[in-house]
Amino acid sequence: MFYREAGDFKTSYQADSQTFPIKFDRYRYYVVLAIAFGIIPFVINDYWANALLLPFLIYAIAAIGLNILVGYCGQVSLGTGGFMAVGAYACYKLMTAFPEVSMFIHVILAGGITAAVGVLFGLPSLRIKGFYLAVATLAAQFFLVWLFNRVPWFYNYSASGQINAPERDTFGIIITGPNAPAWATYLFCLIFLTACALIARNLTRGTMGRTWMAIRDMDIAAEIIGVNPLKAKMTAFAVSSFFIGISGALFFALYLGAVEVGEAFGIQKSFLVLFMVIIGGLGSIFGSFAGAAFLVLLPVVLKVVGADMLGWPTDIVAHLQLVIVGGLIIVFLIMEPHGLAQLWRVAKEKLRLWPFPH
Amino acid sequence: MKMKLATVALGALMAAGPALADLTFPSLSYRTGPYAASGIPFADGYADYFTLLNERDGGIGGVKANVLECETGYNTEKGVECYESTKGQGALVYQPLSTGITYQLIPKATADGIAIHSMGYGRTSAKNGDVFSHVFNYPANYWDGASGAVNYLLESNGGDIKGKKIALVYHNSAYGKEPIRTLEELSKKHGFELSTLPVDHPGQEQKSQWLQIRRDKPDFVLMWGWGVMNQVAVQEAANIRFPMENFIGIWWSGSENDVLPAGDAANGYKALTFHNVGTDFPLFDDLQKYVIDAGKAAGAGDQVGTVLYNRGLYAAMLAAEAAKKAQEISGKADITAADMRDGMEALEMTEAKMAELGLPNFGPAFSVSCSNHGGDALVGVTQWDAASKTWSLISDFKPTDSEVIGALIEEDSNAYATENNISPRCN
Numbered sequence: 035m036f037y038r039e040a041g042d043f044k045t046s047y048q049a050d051s052q053t054f055p056i057k058f059d060r061y062r063y064y065v066v067l068a069i070a071f072g073i074i075p076f077v078i079n080d081y082w083a084n085a086l087l088l089p090f091l092i093y094a095i096a097a098i099g100l101n102i103l104v105g106y107c108g109q110v111s112l113g114t115g116g117f118m119a120v121g122a123y124a125c126y127k128l129m130t131a132f133p134e135v136s137m138f139i140h141v142i143l144a145g146g147i148t149a150a151v152g153v154l155f156g157l158p159s160l161r162i163k164g165f166y167l168a169v170a171t172l173a174a175q176f177f178l179v180w181l182f183n184r185v186p187w188f189y190n191y192s193a194s195g196q197i198n199a200p201e202r203d204t205f206g207i208i209i210t211g212p213n214a215p216a217w218a219t220y221l222f223c224l225i226f227l228t229a230c231a232l233i234a235r236n237l238t239r240g241t242m243g244r245t246w247m248a249i250r251d252m253d254i255a256a257e258i259i260g261v262n263p264l265k266a267k268m269t270a271f272a273v274s275s276f277f278i279g280i281s282g283a284l285f286f287a288l289y290l291g292a293v294e295v296g297e298a299f300g301i302q303k304s305f306l307v308l309f310m311v312i313i314g315g316l317g318s319i320f321g322s323f324a325g326a327a328f329l330v331l332l333p334v335v336l337k338v339v340g341a342d343m344l345g346w347p348t349d350i351v352a353h354l355q356l357v358i359v360g361g362l363i364i365v366f367l368i369m370e371p372h373g374l375a376q377l378w379r380v381a382k383e384k385l386r387l388w389p390f391p392h
Numbered sequence: 393m394k395m396k397l398a399t400v401a402l403g404a405l406m407a408a409g410p411a412l413a414d415l416t417f418p419s420l421s422y423r424t425g426p427y428a429a430s431g432i433p434f435a436d437g438y439a440d441y442f443t444l445l446n447e448r449d450g451g452i453g454g455v456k457a458n459v460l461e462c463e464t465g466y467n468t469e470k471g472v473e474c475y476e477s478t479k480g481q482g483a484l485v486y487q488p489l490s491t492g493i494t495y496q497l498i499p500k501a502t503a504d505g506i507a508i509h510s511m512g513y514g515r516t517s518a519k520n521g522d523v524f525s526h527v528f529n530y531p532a533n534y535w536d537g538a539s540g541a542v543n544y545l546l547e548s549n550g551g552d553i554k555g556k557k558i559a560l561v562y563h564n565s566a567y568g569k570e571p572i573r574t575l576e577e578l579s580k581k582h583g584f585e586l587s588t589l590p591v592d593h594p595g596q597e598q599k600s601q602w603l604q605i606r607r608d609k610p611d612f613v614l615m616w617g618w619g620v621m622n623q624v625a626v627q628e629a630a631n632i633r634f635p636m637e638n639f640i641g642i643w644w645s646g647s648e649n650d651v652l653p654a655g656d657a658a659n660g661y662k663a664l665t666f667h668n669v670g671t672d673f674p675l676f677d678d679l680q681k682y683v684i685d686a687g688k689a690a691g692a693g694d695q696v697g698t699v700l701y702n703r704g705l706y707a708a709m710l711a712a713e714a715a716k717k718a719q720e721i722s723g724k725a726d727i728t729a730a731d732m733r734d735g736m737e738a739l740e741m742t743e744a745k746m747a748e749l750g751l752p753n754f755g756p757a758f759s760v761s762c763s764n765h766g767g768d769a770l771v772g773v774t775q776w777d778a779a780s781k782t783w784s785l786i787s788d789f790k791p792t793d794s795e796v797i798g799a800l801i802e803e804d805s806n807a808y809a810t811e812n813n814i815s816p817r818c819n
Contacts, residue, residue, distance in 0.1 A: 040682035080479075081476040081477055081478055081480065084473075084476045085472065085473040085476045085477060089469065130811075148566060183590075192807075193516075193517075193569065193570060193573050193804055194491070194495070194515070194566035194567075194569050194570055195565070195566055195569045195570075196492075196495050196566040198495065198811075200811055200812060201812065201813075211499060211812075212499035212500045212502065212503035212504075213503050234617055289472070290468060290469070290470075290496055291499060291500065292470065292492075292495040292496040292498075292499075293468075294468075294492050294495075294565055294566045296556070296564060296565055296592065296593050297467075297468060297492050297565060297593065298468060298469075300593070336475060337463070337473075338477075339465070341461075341462070342477070347423075347691075348421065348423060348461050348462060349423030349424055349428075349432075349463060349691075351463065352423065352424040352463045352465060353424060353674055354422075
């Protein structure tokens with residue numbers, strides 16, 4: 035009914051191994067892209083951009099990054115907040131040191147710097163695994179936050195230790211600062227998210243992704259069949275941190291505009307992104323999107339329904355929100371431990387056969 | 393509770409209709425999270441004052457005031473959401489009650505043409521209205537607080553604190569770091585020795601800091617704390633038997649919530665303030681009659697007269713006075729955010745005006761001008777009496793070291809101006 039696959043033949047390997055092998059999926063993907071790039075920028079306003087879409091896009095990038103590390107390579111990390119802080123502070127230093135350079139370059143460079151830092155903190159993963167690695171990355175989290183709080187050079191010696199995004203542009207369009215139009219910030223993040231998702235998708239189904247998955251499934255067996263664990267783990271840390279650094283840079287420069295490291299990039303951020311990955315689905319690019327959307331949009335929807343539409347007291351809504359989000363997380367983990375991505379997969383299988391399952 | 397929910401829901405539905413003609417005062421409150429104990433009384437006081445105006449006077453200049461409450465949880469991301477969702481509803485002035493959110497809103501609100509009133513918090517150099525056109529931090533700021541504390545110590549030590557040791561225990565965030573620069577300057581000027589001890593968010597863990605204080609034996613301890621950090625600090629100070637009268641908190645570390653948990657041991661603890669304490673003012677009779685007895689009090693209604701409630705009330709009073717001024721300047725009752733900003737800039741609080749409002753000597757007399765958005769920087773000191781469970785004003789509102797602070801404000805605001813290409817707008 036929904037999926038009419040009759041007559042959809044693949045005549046080449048390339049066609050067979052494409053990301054969306056089913057025609058209907060592929061068209062839906064093009065429609066989503068067309069809406070995201072062609073329609074939303076024309077109808078977007080400040081509220082939609084700053085309250086919903088920017089955080090969703092940025093957290094989706096972070097979730098993709100963490101998913102590569104945790105979902106594909108099996109290295110548990112609690113250092114996401116710290117790595118996002120590296121991206122943010124790198125971007126800040128670059129923005130203030132080279133004001134004339136395009137924001138695209140700053141954000142990519144910030145990602146690169148974060149990748150280097152990520153590799154550095156990934157080194158212990160060669161010796162330690164599982165929970166112990168989680169603790170080691172936790173140390174990275176606390177160390178990085180402490181570092182950015184402690185060394186005034188990182189925040190250009192400002193009295194309060196806050197970093198503020200000055201106004202910067204790319205191709206003459208203001209991207210950061212208070213005067214940046216909503217459509218420009220939205221498109222800027224969307225371009226990065228699309229690029230990151232494409233890169234991640236193609237990395238994870240190529241050689242590199244297969245070595246990561248081999249390490250994840252059983253590192254000793256992987257080593258025996260010729261996977262170099264050093265290379266696999268370090269590339270996973272590098273790629274993951276690169277994405278997380280980009281998300282941190284965007285989070286600071288485009289979304290918040292002013293950041294205080296302990297508050298914005300604390301341990302809660304690491305957990306939040308980890309929850310996104312787990313709820314969305316480990317080892318799935320779509321899952322990263324779904325998890326980010328779930329945890330970003332749900333609180334806002336609950337707030338709009340509870341406080342703005344029903345007029346309940348704000349504290350009751352805030353408490354209810356915690357209860358509902360927490361409850362849903364538990365329900366999801368019990369009913370579908372593989373996350374929203376698995377729910378989607380199952381639904382799709384059903385839909386492909388529907389209405390004649392036999 | 394159900395009844396209350398229903399009435400509130402009904403009230404909101406009814407308010408939603410004619411809301412357009414109201415004067416909208418968003419309240420970015422936090423009734424949840426680690427700072428809720430400090431956030432609830434402020435939000436209640438802020439809302440209750442506007443309720444009083446609506447019930448007693450029919451609003452401000454005949455137009456009803458509408459307080460839009462939005463829960464931030466002291467979280468900057470939620471603060472952004474709150475700002476974006478309320479700014480389209482005719483918001484006149486924002487009071488974020490969080491230094492982090494204030495920093496974030498300064499450029500945004502300036503671009504949107506909406507004023508921010510960060511009363512006693514936020515970016516100190518916003519006092520320079522030449523650079524910060526839409527940000528106001530009257531009647532006093534952190535640097536006034538730092539200088540006020542030092543002045544008080546000077547006064548109580550015969551004008552000489554040379555060689556004395558002062559330790560600053562601060563919340564390790566933008567908020568807590570603000571006074572350091574001023575204190576460093578003041579330590580050069582007055583010859584005291586300054587040591588700084590950061591406490592990380594949320595501040596429940598302070599054993600090592602107080603151990604260090606016990607070892608170093610500073611003569612005085614100043615504190616820049618907020619939320620749960622305050623009560624822990626007071627308790628820790630009591631544990632090491634630090635003399636409470638030598639322990640002075642900033643105005644955000646001087647509420648009932650901060651000292652009650654330590655019981656009698658907190659007796660004598662001091663805190664700075666820029667407004668008066670208690671309920672011994674004529675306005676509170678009206679408040680009792682029109683708001684509390686009428687069952688229209690915000691929240692649980694049990695915060696009336698606490699320090700932070702009074703501060704919320706004071707903030708609302710200043711906002712309402714600025715709105716009146718704006719109505720006077722613009723000549724219309726239904727003012728816009730731009731009129732409100734002009735009203736704030738022309739605000740003048742005198743003793744007579746406060747007495748007329750039923751709040752005699754509730755705050756310092758001050759005036760705002762184009763280049764001075766910070767008022768006259770008068771700071772008082774309060775002290776806690778554990779036996780009667782009351783704060784009392786022990787040192788009246790006195791001027792601070794404008795020479796040191798003025799230079800620092802000039803420096804910091806000029807740095808901001810060059811960073812953001814702002815040219816002075818006042819003369």
